[in-house]
Amino acid sequence: MRxxxxxxxxxxAGQCALIAPDLFDQSDEDGSVVLLEAxxxxxxxxxxxEVVSRCPTGAIRIEEDPGA
Amino acid sequence: MSYPDGSPGWLxxxxxxxxxxxxxxxxxxxxEGIISPVPxxxxxxxxxxxxxxxxxxxxxxxxxxxxxxxxxxxxRRTRQLAPMIERIVHEQLDDLEKAGPGADLVEVFTESVPSxxxxxxxxxxxxxxxxxxxxxxxxxxxxxxxxEALAAVSGMSGFLSRFVPARMDDPRDDLLxxxxxxxxxxxxxxxxMAATLITGAFDTTGNMLAMGVFTLLEHPDQLARLREDxxxxxxxxxxxxxxxxxxxxxxxxxxxxxxxxxxxxxxxGEVVTVAxxxxxxxxxxxxxxxxxxxxxxxxxxxxxxxxxHQCLGQHLARTILRVGYEALFDRFPTLRLTVPGDExxxxxxxxxxGPRSLPVTWDD
Numbered sequence: 001m002r003x004x005x006x007x008x009x010x011x012x013a014g015q016c017a018l019i020a021p022d023l024f025d026q027s028d029e030d031g032s033v034v035l036l037e038a039x040x041x042x043x044x045x046x047x048x049x050e051v052v053s054r055c056p057t058g059a060i061r062i063e064e065d066p067g068a
Numbered sequence: 069m070s071y072p073d074g075s076p077g078w079l080x081x082x083x084x085x086x087x088x089x090x091x092x093x094x095x096x097x098x099x100e101g102i103i104s105p106v107p108x109x110x111x112x113x114x115x116x117x118x119x120x121x122x123x124x125x126x127x128x129x130x131x132x133x134x135x136x137x138x139x140x141x142x143x144r145r146t147r148q149l150a151p152m153i154e155r156i157v158h159e160q161l162d163d164l165e166k167a168g169p170g171a172d173l174v175e176v177f178t179e180s181v182p183s184x185x186x187x188x189x190x191x192x193x194x195x196x197x198x199x200x201x202x203x204x205x206x207x208x209x210x211x212x213x214x215x216e217a218l219a220a221v222s223g224m225s226g227f228l229s230r231f232v233p234a235r236m237d238d239p240r241d242d243l244l245x246x247x248x249x250x251x252x253x254x255x256x257x258x259x260x261m262a263a264t265l266i267t268g269a270f271d272t273t274g275n276m277l278a279m280g281v282f283t284l285l286e287h288p289d290q291l292a293r294l295r296e297d298x299x300x301x302x303x304x305x306x307x308x309x310x311x312x313x314x315x316x317x318x319x320x321x322x323x324x325x326x327x328x329x330x331x332x333x334x335x336x337g338e339v340v341t342v343a344x345x346x347x348x349x350x351x352x353x354x355x356x357x358x359x360x361x362x363x364x365x366x367x368x369x370x371x372x373x374x375x376x377h378q379c380l381g382q383h384l385a386r387t388i389l390r391v392g393y394e395a396l397f398d399r400f401p402t403l404r405l406t407v408p409g410d411e412x413x414x415x416x417x418x419x420x421x422g423p424r425s426l427p428v429t430w431d432d
Contacts, residue, residue: 011131012138018383026142031135031141032138056373056375
């Protein structure tokens, strides 16, 4: 599983940093998303799905491993 | 549905469609096309938003302005403000203690805390705070007449036209000082930005703080759970935001072109309003949506909006609410209403819902 975070699309709402602070942070400069861990444990899938669903601009995407 | 000016409009009551609308490129948040879904004398009459008033613009203008301040409102930065917020909360609770037992919680506590926090962040002197608060309140009242609104707007801009140039000559170590030193905004834009921050912060969190206390007092089982397990606080704040949805007149957008949305043909210029309270209690989205459950984990509410306009100050609001509820119920464990819940006077003619006053008492 791999996460991508698009800083161009991000509006710095910070849902990701609120829900999963170990995986996401926000830059000090403009609050845009900073990915701390691009390939987290598969056990985090539910949390990541919530992050994707709550990201207000669709900046966060997850690519699940084939067959996983 | 019909809007009060007779124009056709649309109301969204489903959660999924609300999210789709608020991220849809064919719908605009620009002030010039927005019509109020409820009767009010105040209409924008096709006027564009003031420079810097980014909430009522679309991208790219919106994000150019918003990005200049987003760094101040991250999850981490707003958590770092907790000691300042705690100090203000406890000072107001000292006043509450002195005023009672028996006081109006709105007057002594809930309405002062968020406005003091924002004033401190942008460096507005304490002496101006209550006057600004009255102006913001006037503009948020649906029964506000045009002369009343003009007086409030001129009061606000009168203050800002003294305050902003003075700070431009002498930038302080605060949010406004940083914007000034950044050098990207002219005087008019700085004024628009300051006005947006003041109006966005003053009325919203105060009503949410008051409504949350009122609601917890009316749901003693939930309050007892919260007292037993303070770890539930973050989730309780989310649940109260969902359950109460004090921005009860919703978010509105207008169609930039003829568009098919949710199976409906919507014509260019028509306005769509998201019924936020309905959306946040959509039975397709939430189990037992009308039940307050502070242990609920499936939040994802839209009380703070969605899309690029999602509330800039949401994490600041979360911190104020968390600190405010914790400190209040900790210092006043016997806090209770002095009138039956249905006799609490409500601000039912305001953009943001909340109690007009909250008569409470406690054991000395």
